[in-house]
Amino acid sequence: MIVADQKPLNELKSLTRGGENVLVVGCGTCVTVCFAGGAREAAITASSLRMAFKLDGNSRQVSDVTVQRQCEWEYLDQIAEQVKEADVVLSLGCGVGVQAIAEHFPETWVVPGLNTSFMGMPTEQGVWAERCAACGDCILGLTGGICPIARCSKSLLNGPCGGSEGGHCEVNPETPCAWQLIYDRLTGMGKLDVLMEIQPPKNWRAARDGGPRKIVREDLRLAKEEE
Ligand code: SF4
Ligand code: SF4
Secondary structure (H helix, E strand, O other): OEEEEEOOHHHHHHHOOOOOEEEEEEEOOHHHHOOOOOHHHHHHHHHHHHHHHHHOOOOOEEEEEEEOOOOOHHHHHHHHHHHHHOOEEEEOOOHHHHHHHHHHOOOOOEEEOEEEEEEEEEEEOOEEEEEEOOOOOOOHHHOOOOOHHHHOOOOOOOOOOOOOEOOEOOOOOOOEOHHHHHHHHHHHOOOHHHHHOOOOOOOHHHOHHHOOOOOOOHHHHHHHHHO
């Protein structure tokens, strides 16, 4: 899932300044699961802003609504009227959700209520950890299903570096060394020979470094045209 974190209330107040009618929009998918921007958080954020505005002595209106997914326009169509009535939309979606609203409603001023952090998963109650950096050319088949791009602090393809100590990363001793994890897993599976092959430098063209990316599925486009 995409993992995000809420911005502080003072930043939300600053981002929404100038708008008499603020609409907080939650998203029912990833950010609901990581407790950052679902219906519950949208209602709490709206209530906190109302209270903050009242304490500041102004009567700005704040309402909230949550869609199933902010990153798909068909769900945004369901709130078109509310969006049009708002002076400012405070999106509690990830960065994709914010941009989907801005793109779909070009006349609307939309601001982010979350800091989109990474793609990851919950590892224990209240803890989420990064697992994938969307490099565009997955190498998990070479590393026993543990990603060195996202989980090694140096994104090494042939690790570990010389700083791994006691199974922990030299960059942050609280972080398990990804290459130790890879080594342990391959050892346990009797597949250590996989590591004997030196990996050549990765072609990062498929990653973000090659510029904005796009996937085009001609079969789906043709199917749509034939409908
Ligand atoms: S190798 Fe790339 S695509 Fe695969 S998990 Fe790691 S970052 Fe994600
Ligand atoms: S100690 Fe391990 S995780 Fe940290 S940078 Fe070196 S190889 Fe990567």
